[in-house]
Amino acid sequence: MKEGNMKKVIKIEGGHELNGEVTISGSKNATVALIPSAILAQGPITIVGVPTISDVDSLSEILGDLNVKVTKLAQDHIIIDPTDIKNIPLESSAVTKLRASYYFMGALLGRFGEVKMKMPGGCYLGPRPIDLHLKGFEALGASVKYEQGSYTIKAEKLVGTKIFLDISSVGATINIMMAAVYAQGRTTIENAAKEPEIIDVATLLNKMGAQVRGAGTNEITIDGVDKLMGCFHEIIPDRIEAGTFIILAAAAARKMKINNIIPQHLDSLLSKLEEMGVKMMVEIDSVTIEKSDELNAVSIKTLPYPGFATDLQQPLTTLLTQCSGESTVKDTIYPERFKHCIELQRMGADIELSPGKSFIKGPTKLYGDKVTATDLRCGASLVVAGLIADGITEIHEISHIDRGYEDIDGKLKNLGANIWREEIED
Numbered sequence: 001m002k003e004g005n006m007k008k009v010i011k012i013e014g015g016h017e018l019n020g021e022v023t024i025s026g027s028k029n030a031t032v033a034l035i036p037s038a039i040l041a042q043g044p045i046t047i048v049g050v051p052t053i054s055d056v057d058s059l060s061e062i063l064g065d066l067n068v069k070v071t072k073l074a075q076d077h078i079i080i081d082p083t084d085i086k087n088i089p090l091e092s093s094a095v096t097k098l099r100a101s102y103y104f105m106g107a108l109l110g111r112f113g114e115v116k117m118k119m120p121g122g123c124y125l126g127p128r129p130i131d132l133h134l135k136g137f138e139a140l141g142a143s144v145k146y147e148q149g150s151y152t153i154k155a156e157k158l159v160g161t162k163i164f165l166d167i168s169s170v171g172a173t174i175n176i177m178m179a180a181v182y183a184q185g186r187t188t189i190e191n192a193a194k195e196p197e198i199i200d201v202a203t204l205l206n207k208m209g210a211q212v213r214g215a216g217t218n219e220i221t222i223d224g225v226d227k228l229m230g231c232f233h234e235i236i237p238d239r240i241e242a243g244t245f246i247i248l249a250a251a252a253a254r255k256m257k258i259n260n261i262i263p264q265h266l267d268s269l270l271s272k273l274e275e276m277g278v279k280m281m282v283e284i285d286s287v288t289i290e291k292s293d294e295l296n297a298v299s300i301k302t303l304p305y306p307g308f309a310t311d312l313q314q315p316l317t318t319l320l321t322q323c324s325g326e327s328t329v330k331d332t333i334y335p336e337r338f339k340h341c342i343e344l345q346r347m348g349a350d351i352e353l354s355p356g357k358s359f360i361k362g363p364t365k366l367y368g369d370k371v372t373a374t375d376l377r378c379g380a381s382l383v384v385a386g387l388i389a390d391g392i393t394e395i396h397e398i399s400h401i402d403r404g405y406e407d408i409d410g411k412l413k414n415l416g417a418n419i420w421r422e423e424i425e426d
């Protein structure tokens with residue numbers, strides 16, 4: 001059989017009760033911004049807590065194209081040395097493998113006043129424009145041209161200014177912050193996003209010597225500096241991976257402890273789970289979930305942080321199929337982020353869809369089937385479903401899952417799940 005005819009799937013035999021402890025890895029969405037921001041320094045940056053996910057491989061490949069040296073010291077420990085960086089156009093396939101490659105726009109523009117790169121890729125969650133990033137660069141004095149699938153963004157000089165974001169976009173906030181660190185004078189981002197990952201990036205930039213204030217609030221100011229130095233940084237835990245394991249514990253565990261979390265980052269999820277009747281004990285950096293006899297239906301509306309995270313509505317939907325009554329999920333961030341519902345319906349879920357919303361009736365028994373991870377968090381929702389379904393669930397397109405969850409099968413195996421990878425005929 002030719003190699004091209006084979007593909008890898010994840011298989012899960014449902015019904016094995018989970019038990020034990022799991023440790024959450026470093027935040028994917030912080031990492032994918034921290035790695036590009038490292039090129040703003042004029043010396044080596046050491047980052048600890050880097051998750052082993054394919055998005056990191058793609059970003060490392062892009063760093064390689066830029067002649068930036070990446071050394072892996074331990075599994076989660078890298079040194080990025082941009083001393084000999086060369087600002088070449090970013091046109092490799094790695095750029096289109098993930099959305100976060102767009103952070104090289106802000107970073108290279110900030111460092112060199114010029115960047116040329118292909119349109120970034122990433123999960124399809126409906127339209128994902130980058131107009132606010134580009135308007136931010138223009139406000140700082142750059143010109144933006146889009147020709148034959150590539151952006152050229154150039155500035156003779158970047159000058160600080162006031163930028164109001166029409167939508168508090170995570171990506172635009174971080175990209176503008178990176179473009180502004182070397183700009184002349186003060187940049188103020190109003191209606192900035194407040195996600196913890198933004199604070200993490202600002203913390204790294206400040207350790208390098210930048211002057212970023214107000215990250216975590218809706219007004220961020222950046223006072224331009226002349227030089228940024230190498231430093232050491234430890235990434236915050238992944239609140240979305242933590243949320244995924246908390247949800248799957250509520251669905252499938254007798255007793256499970258999730259370690260290395262920042263509970264405050266998970267407030268909106270934990271309060272919903274409490275409303276559902278999930279038994280849990282929250283400690284300083286962990287949460288323990290115990291099996292509950294019956295769970296109640298709830299209504300969720302996704303919002304920018306600190307509201308309910310859009311990234312968690314997909315895995316939560318699977319848990320809602322096990323709750324008594326009708327739950328509703330409204331996604332105000334990505335109204336088309338409901339492809340997982342079609343896959344869950346295939347497994348027996350009673351879900352109705354209307355634009356931007358899903359209505360989930362439960363409890364319903366789920367049955368193993370062949371399903372597709374259409375995007376990263378859809379994959380997470382199918383893993384949760386596979387753990388509680390009757391029979392075997394076969395998940396296709398697992399590269400989406402590997403983009404954002406470190407060793408998800410290994411972590412679940414340790415907890416008692418029967419999960420494995422298989423190569424099957426395409």
Ligand code: EPU
Nearest residue numbers: 029100127128129130131132133167169170171311333376
């Ligand atoms: N938006 C615009 N114009 C822009 C930018 C955003 O209209 O220029 C809109 C988007 O279409 C969306 C909303 O603003 O409706 C918010 O998007 P945001 O820019 O905040 O999202 P993002 O930066 O592209 C990050 C995460 C996503 C997460 C969203 C929302 C990374 C790499 N990605 O995306 O994570 O869903 O914030 O919290 O940080 C995931 O991890 O599975 C994932 C998709």
